[in-house]
Amino acid sequence: MQAFNRGRQRLVALALLGLVLLTPPMLNTQAGASGLDAFLYLFGVWAGLILAAAWVAERRD
Amino acid sequence: MNPWAVFLLAAGYLGLLFAIARFGDRRADQGRSIISANVYGLSLAVYCTSWTFFGSVGRAASGGMGFLTIYLGPTLMLMLAPVLLKMIRISKRERLTSIADFIAARYGKRQALAGLVTVIAVIGIVPYIALQLKAIAASLQALFPEQGGLLLLGLDATAVIALALAAFTILFGTRHLDATERHEGMVAAIAFESIVKLVAFLAVGLFVTYGMYGGFADLFRQAAALPRTAALLDLEQGLGNWAPLVLLSALAIVLLPRQFQILVVENVDESHLRRAVWLFPLYLLLINIFVLPIAIAGLLQDLPGNGDIFVLGLPLSQGQEGLALLAFIGGLSAATGMVIVETIALSTMVCNDLVMPALLRVRALGLAQRPDLSRLLLNIRRGAIVAILLLGYAYFRAAGEAYALVGIGLISFSAVAQFAPALFGGMYWRQGNRAGALAGLAAGFLVWAYTLLLPSFAKSGWIPGDFVEQGLFGLSWLRAHALFGLTGLDEISHCLFWSLFLNTACYLLFSLSLGPDAVEARQANAFVDVFQRRGGDTSALLWRGKASYQALAGLLERFLGAERARLQLQSYARKRGIADLAAREVNAELVRFAEIQLAGALGSASARVVLASVVEEEELGLEEVLHILDEASQVRAYSRELERKSRELEAATGELRAANARLRELDRLKDDFVSTVTHELRTPLTSIRAFSELLAEDPDMAVPERQRFLGIIVTETERLTRLINQILDLAKLEAGRADWTSSEVDLAGLVREAAASLEQLFRDKGVALALECPGEPVPVLADRDRLTQVMINLLSNAVKFVPAREGRVSVQLLSSLDRVQVRVTDNGPGIGPEEKEFIFERFRQGGNTLTDKPKGTGLGLPISLQIVEYFGGRLWVESEPGQGASFIFELPLQARN
Amino acid sequence: MPQKILIVDDEPNIVLSLEFLMKREGFQVAVAADGDAALEQVQAFAPDLVLLDVMMPKKSGYEVCEILRADPARSAMKIVMLTAKGRDTEVAKGLALGADAYVTKPFSTKDLVAQVRSLLAAG
Incomplete structure (x- = not known):
């Protein structure tokens, strides 16, 4: 659990980053964009967060 | 399609689930758990119910990308792993078995609070169970439109399914009582179901996107061409209640009884959370990729209905019966998974926190005297399972038609969101107390019922809808969807705002104005400081009383069964190296152990009550x-x-x-x-x-x-x-007795003279001396003879340490506005860092004193240092070994008048 | 045939005085100003006795003494250590390294001559 402790704060930081990127007002930048662009933005950010979380949570340093 | 074939397929699938669960349970009994980090992560996907499988498409078909909020919230919540970890740690420490237990245990283990949480959970979740039944009914309707989809064995097929699910859940979840209320077999089966529904949904998605159309780009292009579908592509449409829904779903992933069960109670190893942090969000992402394409395709094909059934309708419209059956199984999987876990979680709460307290109170039943109560407990749970499913069925018949799947689900989400202030507050805020929790929960629940639940009844025509349109008693500020005149929000955001606002306000106000009692203070400590308590458990300190071993053992036997009680007491004695437990006096630790065992079976609030019947506890005062x-x-x-x-x-x-x-x-x-x-x-x-x-x-x-x-x-x-x-x-x-005169001295001239006086010395050794000195006078305030002594010291030091013939010494005089610096640089062996520290001390000389005969008294530098400092300057050395050395002194420049 | 004495010291004035003294007493004298030069002179001059200063550049008197004593062919050669540091440990160190006598500076010329004569007579 020791290594996980260190990763914890990074995960919380990721959650906050995700909150900013995936909710208004940041999300308003995608409003009115073409459907595919908004779709790609949402899923792209989402996938990025998951990758980052996997990297942070599974790292055993 | 033959209805019986579908029925057999469904029955066969449930049979497979049951086999997996049995296997999981058997392995757990043998101590070889099959619950790995991956299984744990997948089992969390019990979050994806019929709502996800069918409802998301319906939601997307009417509201565009807003459906994603329900999955982004949990993604973010999982990353708040420290909070989840704390919940898991607390629950393991206190042997908590449900969310009602968690909240009640934090606020002093009182049955009233546990009961209130249970009531809110049951009332809140019933619509959600109805949603699952409705989804199954709708999918049968889609498969058998000509039969009306409804009759099986001459009965309403949905009712049959509800009963079958009840029977199935009873087999799954109430095989025996466990001190930790863990169901490893069930978790394994749920993880399997998660895979099935993901595969089924992806199969339909791939077929629609790439089989019927030319991929994402093609679908999006065709959608943009039609006004009805073009609207779905604009994110703007979903942004109105985007943030409230993200918050709501983030809370739901923790607060829904089934999620709490899987996430917290069924967690076997805290480190599994590492995997879940990303595996579950990844699952959510995958199962959502094709939602929008399927919705668009359904609309482009002009399928009938509101979109909830597109997942089945699209394959059927293309004559893909096999794919439709796979989708049906996927949907069934999503629905059964949810129903099983939810009813197990709820039945535990109903049994421990509603029924048992009531039965224990009725002395006429003589419950406290009955020899074995473990069977009774199991039967109460079984009854509760049936009752909850029947309630769900009733809601489905009464109100189910008025709402789309997602609408029903959000009503449930809003109900459990009311647990948030009491639960999170209790984990981090020591002062939060029971009065605050009760007041907050009650206020939030009432607002929820008034603004969401009752209007849903009104919409179905069950009760008059005046209070929605005109407000209760015709008071316009009591309109259910515009409480206190708050308009402009959709009904979910509106409810969430008022209920959570009043809930939190009451929680804070009551907590701050009333003090805790003794048990509460102890529990607040245990929850908030759970990470600080390394092994040391203060709760045993906080108990004083008398009990007989026989009475305690008897109590355990009655509630856990004789065999189980005997095993638990044996292992307790073995761990502490006690030969004969019965012969010893009962201490606080043993009572605490018994309480934990009972809490596992009864919930912490009821456990406290039954324990009080055999233990003479000295009530400790708050003080x-x-x-x-x-x-x-x-x-x-x-x-x-x-x-x-x-x-x-x-x-x-x-x-x-x-x-x-x-x-x-x-x-x-x-x-x-x-x-x-x-x-x-x-x-x-x-x-x-x-x-x-x-x-x-x-x-x-x-x-x-x-x-x-x-x-x-x-x-x-x-x-x-x-x-x-x-x-x-x-x-x-x-000794500081220097008696020097201070007068204006021309430093440039002084340096030149000192250099000239040593010329012979330099010449003898063949050392070059370079002088960089300005022509005009550089006035400083000092004693001429002393400064000359410093210069001669530095120069003769330099010449001592440079090699004969190749030696080079340079003197630079640099003046700035208010200071003047003299640097004496040589190309000798240099001075190591450790030597630098000592070189200005008395008796210290550079070089090895034995082989290199010292070339002076070792007093030159200390004397020079004292002189320079006396006149307000500094003297220091800059050197790298092998690179020569620079001795530098700096003096304040005398202002010229 | 006069006996040969090698004088080793890095202070020119001390060398001068010792050279004058030893010549006056009838010895054949050679001088060296540091440890390396001393070793060369021992080879070339083959002295019967060496007056050896301790604190010298390049090689200390101790080192020179050690090297000379490591050569069995010169075991008959006498070594008198001269030093300005008169501590007991230094005397002991010199004797341990194989010096025949240890004279502290400043010394009495009479005593030094007597010491040298007795050592050469004993050898």
Whole structure:
């Protein structure tokens, strides 16, 4: 659990980053964009967060 | 399609699930758990119910990308792993078995609070269960439109399914009572179901996107061409309630009874959370990729209905019966998974926190005297499962038609969101108390019921809808969807705002204005400080009373069954190395152990009540509890203090050791100094004595020879005098008795003169001396002779240490606005960093004193330093070993008038 | 045939006085100003006795003494250490390294001559 402790704060930081990127007002930048662009933005950010979380949570340093 | 074939397929699928669950349970009994981090992560996907499988498409078909909020919230919540970890740790410590248990245990283990949480959960979740039944009914309708989809064995098929699910859940979840309420078999089956529904949904998605259309880009292009579908592509449409829904779903992933069950209660290893943090969000992402494409395709194909059934309808419209069946199984999987876990979680809560407290209170039943209550407990749970499913069925028949799937689900989400202030507040805020929790929950629940639940009944025509349109008693500020005149929000955001606002406000106000009782204070401590309690459990400290072993063992036997109770007590005794437990006096630890075992079966609130029947507990006053807690924290503080002290002591010892070494070093230096000075004094003395004796013994010595010897004696005497003067100088300097005159001195001129006076010395050794000195005078305030002494010291030092012939020494004089700097640079061996520290100390000389005979007294630099500092300047050295050295002194410039 | 004495010291005035003294006493004298030169002179001059200063550049008297004593062919050669540092430890060190006598500076010329003569007579 020791290594996980260190990763914890990074995960919380990721959650906050995700909150900013995936909710208004940041999300308003995608409003009115073409459907595919908004779709790609949402899923792209989402996938990025998951990758980052996997990297942070599974790292055993 | 033959209805019986579908029925058999469904039955066969449930049979497979059951086999998996049995396998999981058997392995758990053998101690070889099959719950890995991956299984745990997948089982969390019980979050994806029919709502996700069918409803998301329906939502997307009417509201565009807003459906994603329900999955983004949980993604973010999972990343708040520290919060989840704390919940898991607390639950393991306190052997908590449900969210009602969690909240009640935090606020003093009172049945009233546990009961209220249970009531809110049951009322809140019933619509959600109805949603699952509705989804199954709708999918049957889609498969068998001509039969109306509804009749099976002459009965309403949905009712049959509800009963089948009840039977199935009873088999799954109530095989035996467990102190930890874990169901590993069920978790394994749920993880399997998660895979099935993901595969089914992806299969439909791939077929629609790439089989019927030419991929994402093609679908999006076609959608943009039609006004009805083009609207779905604009994110703007979903942004209105985007943030509230993200918040709501983030709360739901923790607060829904089934999620709490899987996430917290069924967690076997805290480290599994590592995997879940990303595996579950990844699952959510995958199952959502094709939602929008399927919705668009359904609309483009102009399928009937509101979109909830597109997942089945699209394959059927293309004649893909096999794919449709796979989708049906996927949907069934999503629905059954949810129903099983949810009803197990709810039935535990209903049994422990509603029924048992009531039965225990009715003395006429003589419950406390009955020998074995474990069967009774199981039967109560079984009854609760059936009752909850029937309630769900009733809601489905009564109100189910009025709402789309997602609408129903959000009503449930809003209900459980009411647990948030009491639960999270209790984990982090010591002062939160039961009065606050009760008031907050009640207020939030009432607002929820008034603004969401009752309007849903009104919409179905169950009750008159006036209060929605005109407000209760015609008071317009009581309109259910515009409470206190708040308009402009959709009904979910509106409810969430008012309910959570009033809930939190009541929680804070009551917590702040009323004090906790003794048990609460203890529990607040146990929850908030769960990470600080390393093994040491203060709760055993907080118990004082008398109990007989027989009574305690009897109690365990009655509620856990004789066999289980015997095993638990044996393992308790074995772990503590006690031979005969019955022979010893019952202590606080054993009572605490018994309470935990009972809590596993009964919930913490009921456990406390039944325990009180056999234990004569001295009720500790609040004062006393606070005092003990204070002492416990003092002990912790004290031990931290001790640790700090011992660290300090260690550091001090280290310092002392270093100081001692330094003193020894100084001692050695002094010794060396005396020895060096002795050497320096004896050397000229040796010559003087030798020549004097030679002259004395030989009065007839030739005159030139005699003159030469006398000359040597004179020179050596001068050398001796110089040395003695230097030693005296230093002594004077150090005693601070220097009596120097300060006058304006031209430093440039002084440097030139000093260099000129040493010219011979440099020439003898073949060392080049370069001078960079401005022509105009550089005035400083100092004693001319002393400064000359410094310059000569530095220059003669430099010439001493550079190699003969290749040696180069340069002197630079640099003046700035208010200071002047003199740098004497040589290309000698340089000075190591450790030597730099000592070089300005007395008795210290550069170089190895044994092989390299010291070339001076070791007093030059200390004397120079004292002189420069006396006149307000600094003297220091810059050097790298092998790179030569620069001795630099700096003095304040005398302002020119 | 006069006996040969090698004088090793880095102080020119001390060398001068010792050279004058030893020549007056009838010895054949050679001089060296540092440790390396001393070793060369021992090879070339083959002295019967060496007056050896301790504190010298390049090689200290101790080192020279050690090297000379490591050569069994010169075991008959006498070594007298001269030093301005008169501490007991230094005397002991010199004797341990194989010096035959240890004279502290400043010395009495008479005593030194007597010491040298007795050593050469004993050898």
